[in-house]
Amino acid sequence: MKRRARPDRSPVAIYHERRNRPISRRKFIQAGLATGIVAGVSVLAADAFYSQASHTGQSAQTAATIDSYAARQITIKVNGVNQSVLVEPRTTLAEVLRDNLGLIGTKIACNRMECGACTVLVNGAPCNSCQYLAFWADGRSVLTVEAGISAAAPNSEVSPDPVISALQYAWVEQDGGQCAYCSPGMIMAATALLKRNPNPSIDDIKAALSGNLCRCGNYPNIIASIQLAAKNLGGG
Amino acid sequence: MPRITGQRRYSVDITPADIGTGSIFHMGLVMSPYPSARVKEIDLSEAEAAGFATLNGQELGTYSYNNPGRPYTPLANDRVFFAGQPVAAIASSSADDIVDAIDLVNVEYEPLPYVFDPEEALAPGAPQLYEGGNSPIGSAPIHVGFGDVNAGFDQADEIVEQRFDTGIQNHFELEPWAAVAHWAGQQLFTWEKTNYAFGDQQVLAGYFGLPLADVVCRGALGGRTNAPAGGVFGNSTGGDILIITAAMSKKIGAAVQYVATRFENARVTASRFPVRGYLKFGGTKAGVLTAMQARLYYNMGARGGTRIDGMDDFYNAYAVPNFSIDAYIANTNAFGLGASMRDVGESQCHFLMESAVDMLAEKLGLSPTDFRLNNMRTKANAVDPITAMPYSEIGQPDTFEAGMNAFGWFTKWSGWGVPSSVNGTKRRGVGLALESGNKGAAISPSSGQIQVDPDGTVTVFSGHCDQGAGTHTTIPIMAAEALGLTSLDHVKYVSADTLDNTDSGVTGGSQGTQNGGLSMIAAAADLKNQWFPTVAAKMAPGTKASDLEFGSDMIYDRGNSSNSISFQAAASLLPGSITGNGHGTPLIRSDLTRRGTGAKFVEMEVDTETADVRVVNYVGALDVGRVVFVKGANSQFLGGFIGLGIGEALFEETINDPGTGQNHSGGYINPSYLDMKVPTIRQVPDSATPVWFEGVDPAGPFGAKGIGELCLIASSPAISNALSNALGGYRFTSLPIRKEDIVSALQWMKANGKL
Numbered sequence A: 001m002k003r004r005a006r007p008d009r010s011p012v013a014i015y016h017e018r019r020n021r022p023i024s025r026r027k028f029i030q031a032g033l034a035t036g037i038v039a040g041v042s043v044l045a046a047d048a049f050y051s052q053a054s055h056t057g058q059s060a061q062t063a064a065t066i067d068s069y070a071a072r073q074i075t076i077k078v079n080g081v082n083q084s085v086l087v088e089p090r091t092t093l094a095e096v097l098r099d100n101l102g103l104i105g106t107k108i109a110c111n112r113m114e115c116g117a118c119t120v121l122v123n124g125a126p127c128n129s130c131q132y133l134a135f136w137a138d139g140r141s142v143l144t145v146e147a148g149i150s151a152a153a154p155n156s157e158v159s160p161d162p163v164i165s166a167l168q169y170a171w172v173e174q175d176g177g178q179c180a181y182c183s184p185g186m187i188m189a190a191t192a193l194l195k196r197n198p199n200p201s202i203d204d205i206k207a208a209l210s211g212n213l214c215r216c217g218n219y220p221n222i223i224a225s226i227q228l229a230a231k232n233l234g235g236g
Numbered sequence B: 001m002p003r004i005t006g007q008r009r010y011s012v013d014i015t016p017a018d019i020g021t022g023s024i025f026h027m028g029l030v031m032s033p034y035p036s037a038r039v040k041e042i043d044l045s046e047a048e049a050a051g052f053a054t055l056n057g058q059e060l061g062t063y064s065y066n067n068p069g070r071p072y073t074p075l076a077n078d079r080v081f082f083a084g085q086p087v088a089a090i091a092s093s094s095a096d097d098i099v100d101a102i103d104l105v106n107v108e109y110e111p112l113p114y115v116f117d118p119e120e121a122l123a124p125g126a127p128q129l130y131e132g133g134n135s136p137i138g139s140a141p142i143h144v145g146f147g148d149v150n151a152g153f154d155q156a157d158e159i160v161e162q163r164f165d166t167g168i169q170n171h172f173e174l175e176p177w178a179a180v181a182h183w184a185g186q187q188l189f190t191w192e193k194t195n196y197a198f199g200d201q202q203v204l205a206g207y208f209g210l211p212l213a214d215v216v217c218r219g220a221l222g223g224r225t226n227a228p229a230g231g232v233f234g235n236s237t238g239g240d241i242l243i244i245t246a247a248m249s250k251k252i253g254a255a256v257q258y259v260a261t262r263f264e265n266a267r268v269t270a271s272r273f274p275v276r277g278y279l280k281f282g283g284t285k286a287g288v289l290t291a292m293q294a295r296l297y298y299n300m301g302a303r304g305g306t307r308i309d310g311m312d313d314f315y316n317a318y319a320v321p322n323f324s325i326d327a328y329i330a331n332t333n334a335f336g337l338g339a340s341m342r343d344v345g346e347s348q349c350h351f352l353m354e355s356a357v358d359m360l361a362e363k364l365g366l367s368p369t370d371f372r373l374n375n376m377r378t379k380a381n382a383v384d385p386i387t388a389m390p391y392s393e394i395g396q397p398d399t400f401e402a403g404m405n406a407f408g409w410f411t412k413w414s415g416w417g418v419p420s421s422v423n424g425t426k427r428r429g430v431g432l433a434l435e436s437g438n439k440g441a442a443i444s445p446s447s448g449q450i451q452v453d454p455d456g457t458v459t460v461f462s463g464h465c466d467q468g469a470g471t472h473t474t475i476p477i478m479a480a481e482a483l484g485l486t487s488l489d490h491v492k493y494v495s496a497d498t499l500d501n502t503d504s505g506v507t508g509g510s511q512g513t514q515n516g517g518l519s520m521i522a523a524a525a526d527l528k529n530q531w532f533p534t535v536a537a538k539m540a541p542g543t544k545a546s547d548l549e550f551g552s553d554m555i556y557d558r559g560n561s562s563n564s565i566s567f568q569a570a571a572s573l574l575p576g577s578i579t580g581n582g583h584g585t586p587l588i589r590s591d592l593t594r595r596g597t598g599a600k601f602v603e604m605e606v607d608t609e610t611a612d613v614r615v616v617n618y619v620g621a622l623d624v625g626r627v628v629f630v631k632g633a634n635s636q637f638l639g640g641f642i643g644l645g646i647g648e649a650l651f652e653e654t655i656n657d658p659g660t661g662q663n664h665s666g667g668y669i670n671p672s673y674l675d676m677k678v679p680t681i682r683q684v685p686d687s688a689t690p691v692w693f694e695g696v697d698p699a700g701p702f703g704a705k706g707i708g709e710l711c712l713i714a715s716s717p718a719i720s721n722a723l724s725n726a727l728g729g730y731r732f733t734s735l736p737i738r739k740e741d742i743v744s745a746l747q748w749m750k751a752n753g754k755l
Helices: A011-020 A025-034 A093-100 A162-173 A183-196 A202-208 A219-232 B045-049 B095-104 B118-122 B149-155 B197-208 B240-252 B262-268 B311-317 B346-364 B368-375 B398-407 B471-483 B512-537 B567-572 B630-651 B715-726 B739-751
Strands: A072-078 A081-087 A119-122 A125-128 A141-143 B024-031 B037-043 B053-056 B086-092 B106-111 B142-146 B158-165 B178-184 B187-192 B215-223 B255-259 B275-283 B289-299 B323-330 B421-423 B426-437 B447-452 B458-462 B491-497 B548-551 B554-557 B560-566 B578-583 B596-607 B613-623 B687-693
Touching: A072 A093, A081 A093, A093 A119, A119 A183, A125 A183, A162 A183, A162 A219, A183 A202, A183 A219, A202 A219, A219 B630, B024 B095, B024 B240, B024 B262, B037 B086, B045 B053, B045 B095, B053 B240, B086 B095, B086 B240, B118 B289, B118 B323, B142 B311, B149 B275, B149 B289, B158 B346, B178 B240, B187 B197, B187 B240, B197 B215, B197 B240, B240 B255, B275 B346, B289 B311, B289 B346, B289 B368, B311 B323, B311 B346, B311 B426, B346 B368, B346 B426, B346 B715, B368 B398, B368 B426, B398 B426, B398 B596, B398 B613, B398 B687, B426 B715, B447 B471, B447 B512, B458 B471, B458 B512, B471 B491, B471 B512, B512 B548, B512 B578, B554 B567, B560 B567, B596 B715, B613 B630, B613 B715, B630 B687, B630 B715
Parallel strands: A072 A141, B024 B255, B187 B215, B289 B323, B458 B491, B613 B687
Antiparallel strands: A072 A081, A119 A125, A119 A141, B024 B086, B037 B106, B053 B086, B142 B323, B158 B275, B178 B187, B178 B255, B215 B491, B275 B289, B421 B426, B426 B596, B447 B458, B447 B578, B548 B554, B554 B560, B596 B613
16 A cells, blocks of 8 residues: 655645646546556666666657556566566556465565565565565566465466475474464565575574564574475475 | 465455455545544545545444443544544545545644643643543552551561653554455444454444344454464454444445555554553562562553553562552553553563562572562462462462573572673673463353264364464364364364354453363363263163263273274264354353463673674473463464564564654654564574473363463563673663663663773
């Protein structure tokens, strides 16, 4: 959810500001959808979060203004399967995963990039999907917690990711989750860790998971789960 | 497993497809930025013109939930009493529009003077929240006492007097509070984040004037979904916001969902109330505690205030002969509702008590361990002095001694104010805190059922919710135990659903194991009555149903153990499923004092250059009666100290802007994880070791007592006492112990030649 108006302005001032705004976002989108998809939005494609690479070149680029709220069709490879979704610029990757694709394993807890519950991997790198715009994921590969054991379902198109699966089994063994709301984010951050460092020390684990909060205080079990998974994967 | 593969739905994950309601509308709240104000006008016309649904207090009736004798509407009509109090609600078909819709609501406030401090609130001339004064109990304090404290102080060789303060805390659980409400005709259905679905049902039925049978409440999706809640920690959810959600749903004739934002979450739920205490303790050089006296101020926020705990901890932890507490309860504008946060006032009182006890022990020249061993309540005097009820069981001093030894106390303790070790700039100190919690006596109903199918499948029914403490394992374990089953492979679980379950009490107050277990025992007994006659008829001739018992996966004759039949075979005799109905309530021993006791031992390290502190080692000794679910118990142990205890002691506080009382989040300065620091993985100590003492409480199911809150209580004084030991005896008198306080301690040490 986006943030609300700053209330150091009085409600009366907000009221007058709104009256002077030309058109509400809602009305614009409705108008846009009624006349068909509006094309030609310039989007900054970001590699991870902070680099400013040039855009993908997928759309004919005009110098469109930043308050063009047009929706656009994008393609994200999610857990090995290409997904095409229609999203507008402010949609986040977390919202696409949860609302458009029904993958509710990725959790939103703070929606402000403070807690790590929404951690997924984008091109292998962990990111806070609640603040990662969906447009940035266009043409990229996203891995979520559903790529683990549940990908072994009969109608699945891909086989389970071995690292995620190993972590999930270890999680059950070592009681890695109490309420388990932080667990998907923890598991994805740990997946990124184990893929680059199959034999992490406790300090490595703490550094890699320092951006993931667990209010149940289950951290020692989380550390033990990651160590067990590392061991079962042949590292550790 | 389904929680970590992404298949399990929490309340925030619920979609229309899950509950078959067609579309869902999304609700937002307009909240007061002022801690105290008159609401002059709420203008909803623009929001309505833009197509949003609206709801205001004029459309809602009053009730007194959590505020007895002072009815109010869930949406404020004319007065607001805390920043963040909802004054209007809007709903939109799109979740994206909520912020816009809130912007369109124009509320005109007249800010009023406010008061945050409990003593100020009770003093003459304070801004009044309510007619009749800023207290739900009037100006006179609650008095608890026995003996003669003046005589006790006369006998004392030394007396300590000190004021202590704890801070406002919030749960900051990861899953935000969320609910969906939907009406089908005159029947109300809700799916919400809760630790008491039946409590929600009672509130809603009462508010809307419905029979209970027409209100169905579920923890998340309830029923057979092992419905999880993403952390509750005793948050008194439901109440106002659930009513608003249901009222909006009724008004617009569609399902309505509300998900709190991170900024809102701490304001739509309850807070841990701060306790201020002026303590006076006295003792003799021989090491005997002669008197405890205290004046306590409970700051309960704008609402709440008749449910407070902690006072009985003082005279149950210690066998003190003379005791007097006067407890004042104050309403302030500091926050909305003062309530439970993994205990209801016991953490606070333990900080006060164990800090003062350490001060007294030092003044008398006794070590922390000697003083506790001399004065703690033990088997030798196991009676509550106020109620006169004997203890069902008490594991002291055994539990304390076990912890002391496991911690290696005597290898580390070097004397008052003398660090246990110094290594360059790193100074370490050790500290301990005794604990005694009123846990085990059931405070709410206990019931449950066990169903057996002809194919041998067992289904356990319990109204309890699961927010991470593991009741969805613990309760089936106890049912299986009662039935003699050696595995849970064929055991199913149905929970947190007012349609499928019966009221099993709140999953809080360390009740889950108690209530759940007692009802399983009762259900098993009822099952026997129904089932065993059929079974007896098929066993050796002359077998009597009354001689049969559950054994390991079988039923056997007490008089002749070779006369037996497997559980599976016995089940196949059934013409259809049977259900044993269990009421645990009659099994509750309310004539006995039921308490969990123990102690916490902590080693802290301070960096004298940077003022960084960390927990090095922690040992928590606890008499839980019986450990039912080992893995779960260990996790609760870790979580209570690391997740909440360290935060309470060192980082966490809800800060209200002292200047204006308002800020952009509509309430207080630090409503997010960025500014309200909860413990991270970096706060994990080098070691955290549980020492379980199984005293086997005869009044508990299979000997078990409660556990959840006891894993947190006494964490903060143990940490504070250890820091004091590391820092030359500097005494910390308020929580949290901030970096500035450590710096003050270091400066004091330098000024006094201790560093």
